[in-house]
Amino acid sequence: MTPTKGLRRPRLTALAGLAAVVGPGLLAGLSDDDPAGITTYSVLGTDYGYTFLWVLAVSTIALVLFQDLGARIGVVTGQGLAGLIRQRYGARAGVLSITALFVANVGTTTAEFAGIAAGGQIFGIPRVISVPVAAVLVSLLVLRGGFRRVERVLLALSAVFIAYVGAGLLAGPDWGAALHGLVVPTLPTSSDAILICTATLGTTLAPWGLAFIQSYSVDKKLTSHHLGLLRIDVITGAVLTGVIGFFVVISCAATLHARGISITDASDAAVALEPLAGRVATELFAFGLIGAALLAASILPLSTAYSVSDIAGRPAALDDSFRDAPLFYASFGAVTVVGAGLVLIPGISLVPILVGTQVINAVLLLPLLAYMSGIARDRKLMGDYAAGRAVSSTYLVVIALITICILALGVLSLPR
Amino acid sequence: MATGAELPPRRSRVAAASRFLGVRRELGTSLVSVAGLVGRPVRGRGGELVGRLADVVVRSEAGYPAVAGFVVRIGPRRAWVHAQDVAGVEQGQLRLLSSRFDLQDVVRRPGEIQLVADVIDHQLVDVDGVQVVRAADLYLAAPGETWRLVGVDVSLVSFLRRALPGRPGRRPSPGRVLDWAGVHPFGIIGGPVRLSRPNSRVHRLRPAEMADLLADLGRAERRELLAALDTDAAADALEEMNATDVLAVLRDAPVERAAELLASMERDEAADALRDLPDDEREDVLRAMHDESARELRTLLTYEEETAGGVMTSGMVLVGSTATVGDAVTALQAAARHPDQPAEVVVVDQEGRLLDDVSVLELLGVDPGRPIAELVGPPWPVTVRPGAGLRDVVSTMTDNRGSSILVVDEQERPVGRILADDVIDALTRRDDRRWPWQRWIGTSS
Numbered sequence: 001m002t003p004t005k006g007l008r009r010p011r012l013t014a015l016a017g018l019a020a021v022v023g024p025g026l027l028a029g030l031s032d033d034d035p036a037g038i039t040t041y042s043v044l045g046t047d048y049g050y051t052f053l054w055v056l057a058v059s060t061i062a063l064v065l066f067q068d069l070g071a072r073i074g075v076v077t078g079q080g081l082a083g084l085i086r087q088r089y090g091a092r093a094g095v096l097s098i099t100a101l102f103v104a105n106v107g108t109t110t111a112e113f114a115g116i117a118a119g120g121q122i123f124g125i126p127r128v129i130s131v132p133v134a135a136v137l138v139s140l141l142v143l144r145g146g147f148r149r150v151e152r153v154l155l156a157l158s159a160v161f162i163a164y165v166g167a168g169l170l171a172g173p174d175w176g177a178a179l180h181g182l183v184v185p186t187l188p189t190s191s192d193a194i195l196i197c198t199a200t201l202g203t204t205l206a207p208w209g210l211a212f213i214q215s216y217s218v219d220k221k222l223t224s225h226h227l228g229l230l231r232i233d234v235i236t237g238a239v240l241t242g243v244i245g246f247f248v249v250i251s252c253a254a255t256l257h258a259r260g261i262s263i264t265d266a267s268d269a270a271v272a273l274e275p276l277a278g279r280v281a282t283e284l285f286a287f288g289l290i291g292a293a294l295l296a297a298s299i300l301p302l303s304t305a306y307s308v309s310d311i312a313g314r315p316a317a318l319d320d321s322f323r324d325a326p327l328f329y330a331s332f333g334a335v336t337v338v339g340a341g342l343v344l345i346p347g348i349s350l351v352p353i354l355v356g357t358q359v360i361n362a363v364l365l366l367p368l369l370a371y372m373s374g375i376a377r378d379r380k381l382m383g384d385y386a387a388g389r390a391v392s393s394t395y396l397v398v399i400a401l402i403t404i405c406i407l408a409l410g411v412l413s414l415p416r
Numbered sequence: 417m418a419t420g421a422e423l424p425p426r427r428s429r430v431a432a433a434s435r436f437l438g439v440r441r442e443l444g445t446s447l448v449s450v451a452g453l454v455g456r457p458v459r460g461r462g463g464e465l466v467g468r469l470a471d472v473v474v475r476s477e478a479g480y481p482a483v484a485g486f487v488v489r490i491g492p493r494r495a496w497v498h499a500q501d502v503a504g505v506e507q508g509q510l511r512l513l514s515s516r517f518d519l520q521d522v523v524r525r526p527g528e529i530q531l532v533a534d535v536i537d538h539q540l541v542d543v544d545g546v547q548v549v550r551a552a553d554l555y556l557a558a559p560g561e562t563w564r565l566v567g568v569d570v571s572l573v574s575f576l577r578r579a580l581p582g583r584p585g586r587r588p589s590p591g592r593v594l595d596w597a598g599v600h601p602f603g604i605i606g607g608p609v610r611l612s613r614p615n616s617r618v619h620r621l622r623p624a625e626m627a628d629l630l631a632d633l634g635r636a637e638r639r640e641l642l643a644a645l646d647t648d649a650a651a652d653a654l655e656e657m658n659a660t661d662v663l664a665v666l667r668d669a670p671v672e673r674a675a676e677l678l679a680s681m682e683r684d685e686a687a688d689a690l691r692d693l694p695d696d697e698r699e700d701v702l703r704a705m706h707d708e709s710a711r712e713l714r715t716l717l718t719y720e721e722e723t724a725g726g727v728m729t730s731g732m733v734l735v736g737s738t739a740t741v742g743d744a745v746t747a748l749q750a751a752a753r754h755p756d757q758p759a760e761v762v763v764v765d766q767e768g769r770l771l772d773d774v775s776v777l778e779l780l781g782v783d784p785g786r787p788i789a790e791l792v793g794p795p796w797p798v799t800v801r802p803g804a805g806l807r808d809v810v811s812t813m814t815d816n817r818g819s820s821i822l823v824v825d826e827q828e829r830p831v832g833r834i835l836a837d838d839v840i841d842a843l844t845r846r847d848d849r850r851w852p853w854q855r856w857i858g859t860s861s
Binding site: 076077078079083086087090091092094095096220221222223224225311312313314315317319381383 | 451537538539547548549550551552570572575576578579631632633634635636637638658660661663664667668697
């Protein structure tokens with residue numbers, strides 16, 4: 001044993017404890033900054049400058065609240081979200097949730113692989129190479145890697161997000177305007193503005209992220225002793241997600257918005273950055289895009305596999321072998337293969353798939369949040385950790401807010 | 417009980433299901449799906465609608481429990497209908513003999529299981545198949561006069577089927593049906609009573625199987641199952657678990673129980689688990705422990721994890737050089753209660769220094785009256801120091817082709833023994849901490 005040295009030891013122990021817990025919050029949070037998220041933030045910055053940065057701040061707060069709740073439910077009950085929905089709300093709710101979740105996750109995975117394809121093209125790599133390589137890489141990592149290893153690699157992967165901070169700094173933003181936009185809410189008035197604000201909320205708080213954080217806390221065998229450290233992990237993850245979003249928005253606001261350029265997706269943003277902020281900014285942006293897509297493309301099939309095996313009543317863990325958990329690995333494979341396959345079909349338009357996915361995610365989010373707050377209040381499931389009145393009403397306020405956004409989105413999206 | 421087998425083989429699921437289907441054919445269409453009954457009309461004698469079915473309650477008893485009654489929703493109330501007052505249970509509805517009701521709200525009583533609230537869609541342990549499952553549906557049958565709970569449907573198809581609206585959603589679809597007698601439910605008031613019956617099948621599970629089940633269960637369910645096991649069985653299961661699971665179980669249990677479990681585990685396994693605990697919690701657990709166990713564990717804890725001292729077990733059979741062969745045999749027999757004890761006896765001199773490691777084979781057929789010192793001789797035991805690294809331990813062990821090596825201190829006094837399986841455990845643990853590329857290319861350092 002190493003001898004105890006004055007004050008240093010307690011701090012080291014605390015750090016070691018944190019290192020053991022860290023993961024669920026960081027991974028679930030950061031993977032929300034996937035290509036779909038980056039695209040949304042880019043459009044938000046490009047079209048509206050710094051005006052709606054406060055929407056990002058609000059989304060981040062909602063993310064903290066519900067990721068924290070998801071992690072807590074996972075730790076206290078030792079069960080995944082899908083299984084608990086089945087147990088608490090019955091078979092119909094369970095089947096509908098898992099079906100929607102599965103379809104939406106396949107769609108989102110498609111979006112991740114599309115992001116990898118787009119990011120690869122910036123570096124001159126054709127999609128027929130980048131997408132299969134990414135799919136194999138991700139599957140090998142998760143299927144052959146083993147639990148602790150996967151986590152470390154994924155966390156290392158998320159370091160690419162620093163790229164966005166770099167791109168944001170290179171863009172030379174107007175910090176005063178950014179701060180103003182962040183703290184002073186300006187209500188969106190045009191329908192396009194409402195659309196992009198809702199999309200920002202929707203892309204930050206994703207159903208699969210909520211399902212993932214809970215399943216992953218269960219798989220990590222965290223106990224109630226870890227709740228304090230886990231909260232640090234969750235808050236760090238969510239805040240980092242917000243910070244990265246912030247830098248994406250300001251890099252687009254300072255360059256593309258200032259010049260009146262408009263874009264349709266994140267790789268447009270990367271390309272458009274070149275004449276304004278230099279080739280390095282473009283490459284940083286594209287690099288971040290690929291890294292983000294890889295991270296999310298690992299987490300999405302995993303989140304789906306956890307949910308499917310959990311609801312089917314065959315709890316599975318990353319440590320299980322294929323023989324022990326065929327359903328787990330079959331779901332993982334199905335999501336990856338379909339997601340990557342759709343991107344590779346020549347001549348296919350991904351737009352309907354991506355829009356459809358966003359709609360399912362938005363519609364699924366509401367019942368999922370309602371189920372979560374219901375489970376949080378349930379004394380039978382949560383025991384001493386059941387949410388009190390004050391906390392529950394906070395959840396309800398957030399749910400009401402999101403409902404308004406989604407309804408507004410629904411009304412505005414109707415064909416006119 | 418339908419099966420008379422003492423210990424059903426692990427993969428008897430298909431056989432059980434087909435046996436069950438055979439029964440089902442005999443029963444004709446009389447199998448009733450509990451999930452399909454929920455929300456169905458409850459009608460009085462004249463066919464008038466009285467209320468809607470909310471739950472089916474059975475007695476918590478061995479074999480196939482009889483239906484005790486039904487919970488019926490009448491307006492805002494949940495009323496109790498005794499099984500005797502029911503004329504017929506059908507898939508579509510419940511017919512009553514009379515319209516007598518206990519209009520007081522139903523209270524949960526010990527020894528009763530509310531099938532919808534407690535069992536359907538909850539986790540169960542399938543004891544025969546040794547797995548955690550969720551109940552997709554429960555089937556009732558009336559082989560005699562009384563309705564009994566006979567089977568649990570755990571198939572995915574039945575779960576999906578229940579999402580369908582109308583009649584198709586209610587029709588029994590026995591796919592993978594488990595015999596109720598071979599299932600252990602959770603969260604039932606008075607539930608552990610059922611478990612603690614000595615002939616309960618749960619007690620016949622092997623420790624490794626129990627470990628798998630405990631790792632798969634939710635927290636409340638795991639706690640319940642663990643509480644129902646006696647300390648030795650629980651400790652055996654803990655030894656089979658991986659480090660994270662052990663840690664989760666120990667930290668989840670009250671300190672006294674954790675101490676009890678650790679004291680019953682193999683010393684080296686217990687020390688490993690203690691090493692993973694934060695300092696203050698480790699201290700709490702050790703303080704709650706019996707003095708002797710705590711002292712031994714504290715000694716083991718002074719060694720670094722990846723050294724001979726860290727992987728050895730302190731349990732050895734020691735005899736002095738003045739002892740007889742008979743004494744050695746008696747000591748070995750006394751120690752044989754622990755399954756992990758190697759069949760060797762360590763002979764030491766008056767100062768406690770190692771003389772030899774005598775195997776049971778050498779003791780066979782030797783006159784019990786002979787002094788053991790006469791058996792001391794080559795081949796001499798292979799030893800390492802407690803501070804030796806894992807690598808040295810591995811090479812010493814592979815060089816000598818023995819099943820175990822002894823750990824001795826500076827004064828040549830034996831302090832522990834390293835078995836081959838301890839080394840495997842340690843190597844596996846270390847492998848878990850590596851980065852993927854290290855494992856993929858098989859780096860050996």
